[in-house]
Amino acid sequence: MLVPKWIWKSGSFISWEYANTHIMCQGLHYGAGVFEGIRFYKTDKGGAIFRLDDHLDRLFYSARVLAMEVPFSRDDITVAIKELIHENKMEVGYIRPIIWYAEEKLGLGLLGRKVEIAILIFPWEKQKRGPLKVKISPYMRIHPKTTDVEAKLVGTYNNSQLALLDAQKEGYDDALLLDFKGDVAEASSSNIFIVSPSNTIYTPPPGSILPGITRDTIIKIARDNSYDIREEDFEVKDLLESREVFLCGTAMEIMPVLSVDEHYVRNFHYLINLVPGNITKHLSKLYSEVVLGNVARYQNWLTYA
Ligand code: PMP
Numbered sequence: 628m629l630v631p632k633w634i635w636k637s638g639s640f641i642s643w644e645y646a647n648t649h650i651m652c653q654g655l656h657y658g659a660g661v662f663e664g665i666r667f668y669k670t671d672k673g674g675a676i677f678r679l680d681d682h683l684d685r686l687f688y689s690a691r692v693l694a695m696e697v698p699f700s701r702d703d704i705t706v707a708i709k710e711l712i713h714e715n716k717m718e719v720g721y722i723r724p725i726i727w728y729a730e731e732k733l734g735l736g737l738l739g740r741k742v743e744i745a746i747l748i749f750p751w752e753k754q755k756r757g758p759l760k761v762k763i764s765p766y767m768r769i770h771p772k773t774t775d776v777e778a779k780l781v782g783t784y785n786n787s788q789l790a791l792l793d794a795q796k797e798g799y800d801d802a803l804l805l806d807f808k809g810d811v812a813e814a815s816s817s818n819i820f821i822v823s824p825s826n827t828i829y830t831p832p833p834g835s836i837l838p839g840i841t842r843d844t845i846i847k848i849a850r851d852n853s854y855d856i857r858e859e860d861f862e863v864k865d866l867l868e869s870r871e872v873f874l875c876g877t878a879m880e881i882m883p884v885l886s887v888d889e890h891y892v893r894n895f896h897y898l899i900n901l902v903p904g905n906i907t908k909h910l911s912k913l914y915s916e917v918v919l920g921n922v923a924r925y926q927n928w929l930t931y932a
Pocket of ligand 1: 664787813814815816817818836837838839840841842875876877878
């Protein structure tokens, strides 16, 4: 993995080897941390961070859920991210802000405990482009009454990790988790969309899922392009009858699904070549145009570094 030269930690730029925290911190022992995953792209006008405001909204929302007194403002974090991009001389990459309880003291109680914050940025390395083989997970997506499912809390990622571990051990690329009602919720770190036989696009509504920023982007750009797109629950049966299935998230963008358990998704039935379905392809193309700043109406989603 390519590592950045500079990391921002609680107000200072430090190098990779000094980016440490104490072994006793609550972030490590009890998963008491929150984080974000953000992308920046090389556009005609230089590096641009995609939907930074929305990611910062979610970061601060997550921090409030864990009663963190974040010692830096949104503006401080924005400046730090821009400086990191410049200092590390990158034009495209991934940004990982993380805030954690850092006090060197045992116990679960969080009130008044010391908080630390760091921001790492990574050069963008090409990911597997899919299409993906996914497995319906034996693990249920965390019940909305067991935690705050809309916050990106470090601790709740054990749910995703167990599901992913189970799927990968059996040779799948990812896991699909069902919610407590038995409806399809999401993959281990991405949201899901299906295209029905009548070309209606469905994605599960908020409730059990992390309502992703990519998901929101896709809903908006699909509506602009006159697709019939609905936030409605669906079951595994609907998934298996659908024409196209894709996952989405900041890191993977839009990723076609090849198969669910042992069933191929319809558009891949004739495995002549692994070209994604038409709607998946069209939305991927639109998404790329939007993140690169080529769509005037969504220019305000870009923050130039
Ligand atoms: N669900 C989960 C559990 C995730 O970890 C992510 C990645 N943040 C997503 C969905 C997609 O969210 P976003 O589009 O905001 O990256």
